[in-house]
Amino acid sequence: MRPWLLPRLARRFGGLLLIAATAAAASGQIPADSPIADALRRADQAIAALVSVADAQRNFENTVLALDDALGRLEKETSFTQFLAYVSPSREEREAGRVAEEHFNNWRIDLLSREDVFRALRAFADSGPQLEGERARALEDMLRDFRRAGMALTPEQRARLTELNKEITRVGIEFDANIRADETRVPLTRAELAGLSDEDVANYERSGDIYLVDMSYPSFNPIMDYCDNETTREKVWLAYKRRGGKKNVATLERLLKLRAAAAELLGYPSTADFEIEAQMAKTPATVRAFYEKLRPLVRQKAERDFAELLAAKRAHTNDAAATLRPWDTQFYLDRLKKTKYAVDSKKAQEYFPLQRVMEGLFNITQSLYGLKYRDTTAEQSSHDPRPLWHPDVRRYEVLDVASGARIGEFYIDLFPRPEDEKYGHAAQWSLVMRKRWADGGVEQPVAALVCNFTKPTPEKPSLLTHDEVETLFHEFGHCLHTLLSEAELWRFAGPNCARDFVEAPSQMFENWVWDAQTLKSFTGHYHTGEPLPDDLLAGMLRARRLGSGMAAERQFYFGLIDLTYHSASRGEIDTTQAALDLDRQVELYDPPPGTFFQASFGHLNGYQAGYYGYQWSLVYACDMFQRFKELGLLDPEAGMYYRKRILARGGSMDEMALVRDYLGREPDMTAYLKHLGLDE
Numbered sequence: 001m002r003p004w005l006l007p008r009l010a011r012r013f014g015g016l017l018l019i020a021a022t023a024a025a026a027s028g029q030i031p032a033d034s035p036i037a038d039a040l041r042r043a044d045q046a047i048a049a050l051v052s053v054a055d056a057q058r059n060f061e062n063t064v065l066a067l068d069d070a071l072g073r074l075e076k077e078t079s080f081t082q083f084l085a086y087v088s089p090s091r092e093e094r095e096a097g098r099v100a101e102e103h104f105n106n107w108r109i110d111l112l113s114r115e116d117v118f119r120a121l122r123a124f125a126d127s128g129p130q131l132e133g134e135r136a137r138a139l140e141d142m143l144r145d146f147r148r149a150g151m152a153l154t155p156e157q158r159a160r161l162t163e164l165n166k167e168i169t170r171v172g173i174e175f176d177a178n179i180r181a182d183e184t185r186v187p188l189t190r191a192e193l194a195g196l197s198d199e200d201v202a203n204y205e206r207s208g209d210i211y212l213v214d215m216s217y218p219s220f221n222p223i224m225d226y227c228d229n230e231t232t233r234e235k236v237w238l239a240y241k242r243r244g245g246k247k248n249v250a251t252l253e254r255l256l257k258l259r260a261a262a263a264e265l266l267g268y269p270s271t272a273d274f275e276i277e278a279q280m281a282k283t284p285a286t287v288r289a290f291y292e293k294l295r296p297l298v299r300q301k302a303e304r305d306f307a308e309l310l311a312a313k314r315a316h317t318n319d320a321a322a323t324l325r326p327w328d329t330q331f332y333l334d335r336l337k338k339t340k341y342a343v344d345s346k347k348a349q350e351y352f353p354l355q356r357v358m359e360g361l362f363n364i365t366q367s368l369y370g371l372k373y374r375d376t377t378a379e380q381s382s383h384d385p386r387p388l389w390h391p392d393v394r395r396y397e398v399l400d401v402a403s404g405a406r407i408g409e410f411y412i413d414l415f416p417r418p419e420d421e422k423y424g425h426a427a428q429w430s431l432v433m434r435k436r437w438a439d440g441g442v443e444q445p446v447a448a449l450v451c452n453f454t455k456p457t458p459e460k461p462s463l464l465t466h467d468e469v470e471t472l473f474h475e476f477g478h479c480l481h482t483l484l485s486e487a488e489l490w491r492f493a494g495p496n497c498a499r500d501f502v503e504a505p506s507q508m509f510e511n512w513v514w515d516a517q518t519l520k521s522f523t524g525h526y527h528t529g530e531p532l533p534d535d536l537l538a539g540m541l542r543a544r545r546l547g548s549g550m551a552a553e554r555q556f557y558f559g560l561i562d563l564t565y566h567s568a569s570r571g572e573i574d575t576t577q578a579a580l581d582l583d584r585q586v587e588l589y590d591p592p593p594g595t596f597f598q599a600s601f602g603h604l605n606g607y608q609a610g611y612y613g614y615q616w617s618l619v620y621a622c623d624m625f626q627r628f629k630e631l632g633l634l635d636p637e638a639g640m641y642y643r644k645r646i647l648a649r650g651g652s653m654d655e656m657a658l659v660r661d662y663l664g665r666e667p668d669m670t671a672y673l674k675h676l677g678l679d680e
Contacts, residue, residue, distance in 0.1 A: 029099075036100045039077035040107055046070035051116040055123040060131065063124040064139050065438055065489075067117070071108075072435045072490030076443065078104050079431045080386045086423040087413055087450060088389050094421070102169060109165045112149035113158050121146065134652040138489050144278070150266060157265060164262040171255045172605045178248040179600045180420065185212040186239045188232060195228035197346070203454075215240050216424055218416060218454055221465075224330040225345065230317075237327035238592065244599030252565075252598055253575055259608065260571030271566040275609035279500045280616070280655050284567060287612045291556055294615075295586070298556070301549025301678055306588045309547070312336050326589050333547050341539035341546070345465060348536060352469055353526040354414065354453060354462035360522020361476055364512060368639030369484065369647075372399040376409070386431070386446070390417070392455075398483050408434070408445040408483040415462070416452040425602075426451045426471050428478035428506075433493035434485040445494060447482040449475050461526050466540060470513045477509030486648035497651030500613030501620065501658075505647060508621035514544055515633050545677030550588065552615070552676055557586040559612035561598070566609035620659050622671035627662075 030037045050066045078100055084090075085097025111117065121142055131139060150161045187210045193201055200222045204211040213219050213236060223236045256271070263274040272284040281287050310324045312332045324332075337343035362373055373396045380388055380395075388395065390413065397409045416422065432446035451472065456462045464472070481502075482494040495502045512518045516537055523532035561582050565573060576596045583591035598604065603611050624646065631638040645662040659667050673679060 043074040051120050058124040068489045076432050105169045113162045118146040118151045168258045175251045175605050179244050182243045184215050184239050186236050192232045195226045225334050233327040241595035241597045248599035249596050257571035272609040280498045298552045302553045305547045305550045337543050341543040343539040349463045349465050351523040351532040352464040356524050369643045370401045410447040412449045414451045414453050415455040426475050428475045430482040433490050435490040436488045445482050447479045470510050473509050473513050474506045477506035481505045484647040485650045487650040487652045492650045492652040494650045498655045499610045500616045501655040504617040504621040507618050508625050511625050548677045553587050555615050562611040619672040622675045623667045
């Protein structure tokens with residue numbers, strides 16, 4: 001999805017962060033004899049054993065490691081069931097997953113309210129243990145989590161906080177359920193779809209001569225890209241920005257009040273103060289200063305972008321008074337690619353058949369990081385703890401070439417299905433995190449990559465747009481972060497790091513689809529096999545920063561509206577009016593009335609007060625990429641250095657120290673500003 005429309009999602013399980021469930025409302029009971037109920041009972045037993053240890057006998061293994069073991073094992077035993085809520089064709093499995101997710105989150109809420117567990121950790125800390133590295137960080141973070149969960153409160157206040165957190169989970173489920181259940185369709189005639197090919201239009205549901213356009217990416221994007229009829233673009237854009245409905249606006253505003261009440265009970269001025277405290281930025285003031293520094297710089301590029309797009313619209317429409325509107329952006333960007341850079345997006349798409357792109361992605365990552373992937377899809381057995389949930393799904397095991405050892409596995413589920421059956425965006429799930437158990441055994445990580453690319457037909461393979469190729473590399477960057485972890489503890493494995501750093505590895509890996517050498521290695525016309533023509537490739541690379549200033553401002557807007565909502569006193573805010581007011585301040589468009597994009601802005605549940613992390617982590621992603629630019633994007637030495645210094649460490653050390661160690665210097669914004677085209 002285009003960054004100025006709706007950013008990619010990267011959801012994860014793990015850590016003690018209380019991420020609200022994101023599925024249909026599910027407050028049902030788990031059958032007493034179900035595997036999930038058994039897993040929760042085993043977790044309860046593990047916690048009971050932990051707190052029963054006498055204080056004089058406490059050590060790292062029977063206290064900190066025991067807690068990490070309990071959490072890691074519970075996730076391992078329940079995460080796949082939870083995941084099926086997003087991808088299973090079976091209504092029963094989806095419902096079971098939703099129920100499991102709510103109970104899983106509630107169990108973690110209850111855990112963090114237990115005085116006996118906190119006292120056990122406190123007693124061990126007071127004994128003066130000599131801990132270093134990951135172990136010292138684990139104890140410090142666990143104590144912090146319990147403090148942030150209300151251990152300084154009275155029992156009555158803690159009970160109220162637990163009640164609030166469970167209600168936050170329930171309302172969060174409702175918020176995302178309303179997004180998933182949205183069935184918006186825009187009825188259009190073939191004439192209103194002028195500019196779209198017959199192949200594009202054939203993907204739409206029909207009622208007689210009327211095409212019913214849904215809001216999924218494969219339906220929405222072609223209209224924004226290619227439809228000559230501005231009224232059609234406007235209709236579809238407005239419908240997209242009204243998904244979730246006013247019902248979900250009310251749900252969101254209820255959620256904001258609940259979060260603010262929980263933060264206030266804990267002594268924080270706002271939800272944003274509570275949420276950002278545990279991240280790299282530490283305070284909302286730091287985030288605002290970050291935006292204040294960037295916005296004047298980016299505005300210069302955004303104004304040039306806006307003028308260029310406005311001129312393109314006026315030339316195309318022969319209307320010297322025409323105004324550029326949000327539904328024009330992608331259309332005129334595509335026209336400028338054709339007229340200014342000789343890039344025909346449709347033509348370029350013919351050189352990116354999915355199978356060829358996947359082979360290129362696999363070849364690049366296997367070579368860079370010393371890996372080997374083996375397709376194990378056909379080896380599925382009836383005893384598999386994670387059975388393939390759909391015929392489209394493929395599974396791979398990951399081997400380390402140097403040692404020959406198996407280090408994990410991943411699934412790919414790449415094609416769309418009905419909206420109530422499959423998650424509609426692109427995301428990576430960390431189904432199992434890497435961990436060393438108390439007995440010395442190692443749990444191998446498992447990841448799942450979920451996308452929604454056009455499904456192949458008997459006549460034509462799945463052909464990706466270049467944007468979709470970038471999406472695929474982005475999400476596989478998350479997969480690598482999960483799979484290449486060498487953390488000893490579950491809580492620090494892979495993407496279990498600061499939320500405002502978690503997007504750095506994925507955003508850094510996007511650079512590989514903007515390099516001529518790597519692009520050449522995995523392109524080939526779906527019919528002839530001929531590589532991407534040099535002139536087309538050169539034009540694509542020249543056009544990379546077309547509209548980059550406006551796209552960055554859209555990202556600023558998303559981050560600032562998230563921060564604004566979660567900074568409101570007592571959570572009381574008219575989210576629609578606030579969105580319009582901020583739009584006028586941050587972007588160059590006149591904001592259209594009658595929209596409430598926040599009703600379908602899923603990052604507000606799970607990334608609350610943390611959306612700034614996309615741009616924040618992009619600064620580090622651009623800086624870290626410089627080593628690859630110097631040594632070569634396909635250089636195994638550069639790849640292994642990055643694997644060991646960043647991917648393997650996960651959250652096991654302070655993220656700023658992690659970046660400094662990798663760079664050998666203090667990070668700076670130079671590469672980020674160049675990435676946006678601000679050096680031009």
